[in-house]
Amino acid sequence: MLSKKTKYGLKALFALARMYNRGPVLIADLAEAEKIPKKFLEYILLTLRNGEILASRKGKGGGYYLAREPRQITIAAAVKVLEGSVAPVACLDGSPAAVCEECVKLATCGIRLAMKDAWDAMSAVMEKTTLADVLDRIDLAEENEKELFNFVI
Amino acid sequence: MLSKKTKYGLKALFALARMYNRGPVLIADLAEAEKIPKKFLEYILLTLRNGEILASRKGKGGGYYLAREPRQITIAAAVKVLEGSVAPVACLDGSPAAVCEECVKLATCGIRLAMKDAWDAMSAVMEKTTLADVLDRIDLAEENEKELFNFVI
DNA sequence: TTTAAAGTCTATCAAGCAAATAGACAAAAT
DNA sequence: ATTTTGTCTATTTGCTTGATAGACTTTAAA
Numbered sequence: 001m002l003s004k005k006t007k008y009g010l011k012a013l014f015a016l017a018r019m020y021n022r023g024p025v026l027i028a029d030l031a032e033a034e035k036i037p038k039k040f041l042e043y044i045l046l047t048l049r050n051g052e053i054l055a056s057r058k059g060k061g062g063g064y065y066l067a068r069e070p071r072q073i074t075i076a077a078a079v080k081v082l083e084g085s086v087a088p089v090a091c092l093d094g095s096p097a098a099v100c101e102e103c104v105k106l107a108t109c110g111i112r113l114a115m116k117d118a119w120d121a122m123s124a125v126m127e128k129t130t131l132a133d134v135l136d137r138i139d140l141a142e143e144n145e146k147e148l149f150n151f152v153i
Numbered sequence: 154m155l156s157k158k159t160k161y162g163l164k165a166l167f168a169l170a171r172m173y174n175r176g177p178v179l180i181a182d183l184a185e186a187e188k189i190p191k192k193f194l195e196y197i198l199l200t201l202r203n204g205e206i207l208a209s210r211k212g213k214g215g216g217y218y219l220a221r222e223p224r225q226i227t228i229a230a231a232v233k234v235l236e237g238s239v240a241p242v243a244c245l246d247g248s249p250a251a252v253c254e255e256c257v258k259l260a261t262c263g264i265r266l267a268m269k270d271a272w273d274a275m276s277a278v279m280e281k282t283t284l285a286d287v288l289d290r291i292d293l294a295e296e297n298e299k300e301l302f303n304f305v306i
Numbered sequence: 307t308t309t310a311a312a313g314t315c316t317a318t319c320a321a322g323c324a325a326a327t328a329g330a331c332a333a334a335a336t
Numbered sequence: 337a338t339t340t341t342g343t344c345t346a347t348t349t350g351c352t353t354g355a356t357a358g359a360c361t362t363t364a365a366a
Contacts, residue, residue: 002241004354007253007264014263027313039356046314059363060311075267088155088239100160107298110167111160113290114228114282122275134267141261157325180342192327199343212334213340 006082008036009044013053013078014138017070017131024056024063044082051081070135076126087123088115159235161189162197166206166231167291170223170284177209177216197235204234223288229279240276241268 002010011034019025027045031038045064048054055067066073079086087093090100091112103109155163164187172178180198184191198217201207208220219226232239240246243253244265256262 001238001243002264002268003352007242010264010267014267024312037355040354042313043355049313056313057363058311058313058361059365061364062312062362064313075271085154086241089160090154105298108291108294110287110291111155111163113294114163114167114287115155117282118228118275118278121278122271125271125274129267129271134263137266138261138263141266145258145260156323177341190326193325195342196326202342209342210334211332211340211342212336214335215333215341217342 005044009082016066017135020066020070024065026063053081070132071130073131074127075129088119092119158197162235169219173219173223177218179216206234223285224283226284227280228282241272245272
């Protein structure tokens with residue numbers, strides 16, 4: 001299960017993606033709009049900035065904004081920065097040195113062999129889904145909801 | 154990341170699958186063979202038994218054994234019992250009532266829309282991978298390791 | 307050049323969960 | 337009857353998550 005930090009972080013990213021190219025957004029405004037505790041959001045945005053998903057400007061007129069276009073930021077990248085790793089076992093998270101103490105031998109470890117294909121399938125999807133894709137899906141879903149509502153009337 | 158409980162549990166299941174139809178296995182023997190703290194393993198096996206993955210017999214000559222054939226126990230089922238849920242968000246874990254507090258509206262929740270396809274892909278693989286499949290993969294991997302060793306000589 | 311508005315950083319806290327352990331109890335085969 | 341073996345409840349320890357406080361730094365604009 002994703003941590004609250006990651007969920008809040010994703011919500012913030014969707015909001016920032018929607019406001020892309022409208023300049024920096026204040027932490028306080030974002031916190032209120034997305035119902036995220038301000039101080040916690042501050043820490044989350046800092047994490048995303050250190051992970052080069054976001055950029056910021058200090059001082060008057062400052063705030064946070066996406067470091068790249070919504071179409072160039074993947075869910076995989078965001079989740080990796082926010083959560084650290086979501087791989088079911090350490091040895092599958094992509095970093096070469098990460099060996100889990102459970103594996104006696106990496107190549108023949110049952111847990112790894114059991115989870116590898118499943119994890120590969122999941123990360124492939126996350127790698128190709130961008131913030132822009134998610135916005136499109138949200139819009140489509142909202143459109144469908146409206147249709148449904150009209151139909152009921 | 155899977156908890157230690159789940160990892161230990163999977164290891165125990167692989168071992169029990171290998172010894173399928175050789176009668177009940179003692180907790181103590183399994184603990185020693187798989188290097189799992191005995192009391193912790195006791196608790197893990199109990200979880201698996203309550204989840205109807207394992208069955209047990211008390212008294213002399215008793216022990217634990219798989220409740221079904223290795224070919225009929227999926228990784229998805231085992232992980233679900235051991236970990237509770239591995240879905241990235243509660244509303245994706247299959248149970249109808251599970252709604253995450255983050256979603257204002259289930260159908261249009263960005264987090265859900267962002268993770269749904271990825272999670273579907275992962276669970277599909279876990280649903281179709283059985284303990285027997287994993288044993289096969291381990292054997293194959295060990296065979297390959299041996300080949301490699303011979304080649305080096 | 308001052309000042310107020312913003313982000314940055316470090317420290318701290320409480321609550322909850324994971325991992326592990328202990329020991330009394332119940333069942334069943336011999 | 338007795339011994340072997342699983343079952344259950346409770347407890348401990350330490351780490352992680354979620355959240356908050358406050359001092360500090362940077363920057364734009366008055």
